Amino acid sequence: MICPSCGHKNLPGDDVCRHCKQPLTAFDLPQPENPVEQSLMFDQVKTLKQNAPVTIGQAATIGDAMEMMQSTNVGAILVVDDAGRLVGIFSERDLLKRVVGNVADFQKLPITQFMTPRPECVATTDTLNFVLQKMDAGGYRHVPVLENGKPVSIISARDMLRFLTRLCREA
Amino acid sequence: MDLTRNLINETVSRLYPTQPLLVQRTSPVADAVKLMREKKVGCVLVCEQRRVVGIFTERDLLRRVLLEGKQLDTPIAECMTPDPVTVHPKDSISSAIKRMQKGGYRHLPVVIDDKPVGILSVKRIVHYLVEHFPTMVYNLPPHPQPIQPRREGA
Numbered sequence: 001m002i003c004p005s006c007g008h009k010n011l012p013g014d015d016v017c018r019h020c021k022q023p024l025t026a027f028d029l030p031q032p033e034n035p036v037e038q039s040l041m042f043d044q045v046k047t048l049k050q051n052a053p054v055t056i057g058q059a060a061t062i063g064d065a066m067e068m069m070q071s072t073n074v075g076a077i078l079v080v081d082d083a084g085r086l087v088g089i090f091s092e093r094d095l096l097k098r099v100v101g102n103v104a105d106f107q108k109l110p111i112t113q114f115m116t117p118r119p120e121c122v123a124t125t126d127t128l129n130f131v132l133q134k135m136d137a138g139g140y141r142h143v144p145v146l147e148n149g150k151p152v153s154i155i156s157a158r159d160m161l162r163f164l165t166r167l168c169r170e171a
Numbered sequence: 172m173d174l175t176r177n178l179i180n181e182t183v184s185r186l187y188p189t190q191p192l193l194v195q196r197t198s199p200v201a202d203a204v205k206l207m208r209e210k211k212v213g214c215v216l217v218c219e220q221r222r223v224v225g226i227f228t229e230r231d232l233l234r235r236v237l238l239e240g241k242q243l244d245t246p247i248a249e250c251m252t253p254d255p256v257t258v259h260p261k262d263s264i265s266s267a268i269k270r271m272q273k274g275g276y277r278h279l280p281v282v283i284d285d286k287p288v289g290i291l292s293v294k295r296i297v298h299y300l301v302e303h304f305p306t307m308v309y310n311l312p313p314h315p316q317p318i319q320p321r322r323e324g325a
Contacts (some may be wrong), residue, residue, distance in 0.1 A: 030306035036174060040307045070238050075230065092229035093213065100232060101204045101243060126315045129307045136301045136308065141277075141294065157293045158277070164300050165268055168175045 001027065036167045040129040045122055045145055045155070048163060053144065053151045055080045058087060062099060062114060063107035065090050076142040078151045079115050085149040088115035091142060121146045122155075128163075131155055174303045183267050184260035186299055188281045188289025191216045194247055196224060200236055201243040203227050214278045214290065217251045222285040225251035228278060257282045258291060264299070267291060 001010050001024060008019035016023050032038040054077045056065055068077055069092070076091035090111055098114045099106050106114075120134045121144045134143050135157060145153040192215040194203050203215045207229075217225035227247055235250035236243070257280045258267045271279055271293060281289035301308050 030310060032307070034173075037304050037307050040304060066233060066238060069233060092233055095233060095237075096204065096207055096213075096229050097211075100237070101201055101208070123315070129311060130315050132297070132301055132308045133311050135294075136298050139294065157297050158272070158275070160297055161268065161293055161300070162272060164297075165178075165265075165272075168178060 035170070036164065039167055040132065041127060043128050044124065045126050045128065045131060045153075046124045048128070048153075048155060048159060050153045051155070051159070053078050053154045055084075055151060056090075056111065057082070058110075058112055060111045061107065062095075062109050062111055065111050066095075066107075075156070076154065078144055078154065079111055080151065086119075086121065086144060086146060086151050088112065088117045089119040089142065089144065090115040093141070119144060121151075123147065124152060132160060135160060174300070177303070178265040178268070179263055181264050182260060183258050183262050183264060183281055183291060186264065186291060186295055188260075188291045188295070191280065191287045191290045193218045193287060194227070195219070196248040196251075197246050199244045200227075200232070200241075200247050200250060203247055204232065204243065212290070213292070216280055216287050216290070217247055218287065221287075223255070223257065223280055223282055223287050224248075225253045226255040226278065226280060227251040255280055259283060260288065264296070268296060271296070 001012055003010060003017035003020060003022060005022045006017060006020040008017055010018055015025050032041050054068060054072045054074050056068055056077050056079055058079060058081055065077055076089055078086055079088040079090055081087050094114055094116055120138055122131050124145055124147050131143055141157045143155045144151050145155060192206050192210055192212060194215050194217055196217050196219050206215060214226055214228040216223050217227055231250055231252055256270050256274055260281055267279060277293045279291045280287055281291055
């Protein structure tokens with residue numbers, strides 16, 4: 001990489017210019033070219049609509065979780081410990097993959113046995129491109145939002161789609 | 172902007188919708204569940220003489236089978252969502268997104284004259300949108316805070 005201040009030719013990936021010691025890292029950052037990219041790079045997760053997460057205790061059973069998903073009309077619920085910290089996520093996909101047709105009489109079984117432990121999360125201060133990265137690379141439909149280990153919101157693929165299409169319409 | 176224009180000009184076929192999984196309307200729910208689990212997908216299309224008559228998704232499994240206390244050998248026609256909203260491969264991507272958002276669907280069957288040719292999922296559309304700004308999404312560090320709490324190495 002050629003240093004913009006002194007013209008010295010550095011090795012690619014150098015953090016500072018070897019000749020004049022000017023930092024070079026800022027030139028590696030992508031530059032936003034349109035309002036959508038601008039928003040993805042700088043808007044934080046808290047700018048999205050906060051969906052109060054549906055949580056359930058660790059002691060709950062699959063039956064409880066199913067009832068809760070029905071009454072709150074969500075596809076994924078967060079499993080928290082006694083202190084309110086996130087320990088796992090239980091979604092319709094877990095139900096399909098691990099429960100139905102695999103085990104008999106599952107209503108009474110504990111949820112911790114079938115949930116996905118330690119899901120990928122984001123913090124409220126992370127930028128939106130991190131949410132998209134996790135969702136797209138990991139193939140997740142729901143990404144929980146944490147603040148000090150406690151869930152404060154949950155972002156679904158449909159929320160992201162709504163946000164992006166609104167941006168496109170405004171742009 | 173590119174993306175706004177592409178959403179209107181490009182068609183659903185550009186997204187290469189995944190091959191649909193098909194079941195007969197008389198087959199039991201257990202078959203559909205097994206198929207969905209093996210292929211790792213969230214929905215199957217219910218057909219009668221190669222025409223789509225319904226869709227059966229994870230949500231239907233929860234709502235219409237498990238919570239209603241039905242057995243897994245119930246015919247799928249009793250617990251599917253009949254006459255789902257569909258798209259044609261020549262429809263624009265923005266119209267597919269609109270239909271998906273209007274009904275709050277995650278999956279839309281892609282059909283030509285009622286014959287199933289694919290499934291379009293919300294994740295596929297999010298992936299398509301992400302492809303328009305790869306540097307913003309893919310060129311990211313594994314952790315958002317780049318500063319290490321302590322010095323690396325010995």
